[in-house]
Amino acid sequence: MPKLTDFNTLTFDCYGTLIDWERGILAEIRPWVVRNGRQDLDDNTILETFGSVEAACEAEMPAQLYPEILAEVHRRLAARWGIKTDAAEASAFGQSVGRWPSFADSATSLKYLKRYFKLVIISNVDRNSFAKSNAKLGVAFDRVITAQDVGSYKPNVRNFEYALADLERAFATKKSDILHTAQSIFHDVVPARAIGLRTMWINRRKNVGGWGATPSPRAAGAAMQPDCEVASMADFVILHQAHLRGESG
16 A cells, blocks of 8 residues: 555545545435335445446446436436436436535535545536535535546546646646545546546445446456455545554554
């Protein structure tokens, strides 16, 4: 495991890592499926189906803004589950990102980490959606890089290459300065490792199991192994404090 004190920049996935997107997704989708008589769809089924459909939409429509991706996901979920829907419902889901809650430890952890690192977002949303989430996170990020800026969605390595070039221009940041920090092995750890970034897995589902709203990375093989793993942002802070004391963590 690398020492966290070896880095000066943390790049973050946001949704699933800092924002509790699974709770947010379920808060939007669960009442909708119940209203339409699909009480048989349990939470894991909803999240796993969302994850596979969302990834397909992002791959097929890389130029579309994230609210449009979510609206298309809603339409495809309705078709898959035999639910009648309309444009207003799809649009409302598309605009739901700002309603998704943050994890309880995100804001306090980011405030602490801001003292030691540049903090950077590399997210699969658009700037307007992220701005609504940023208000819940309580810090000013040094850079915010979204799918809207890049014109593609993770796990496309272009998103990481764009971020590396941006950080080099803005701060003369080198690849070795960066620890990419994320919950999703599929969207983040695999492509970040592919271009030589070191990675920290925030394993938010450690006590739950399964992959939830992110597709399984099984096909990635060895590339899915992160350099470090903790179960939460709070545990990340604890590990950093141990490394400051010279402990192995």
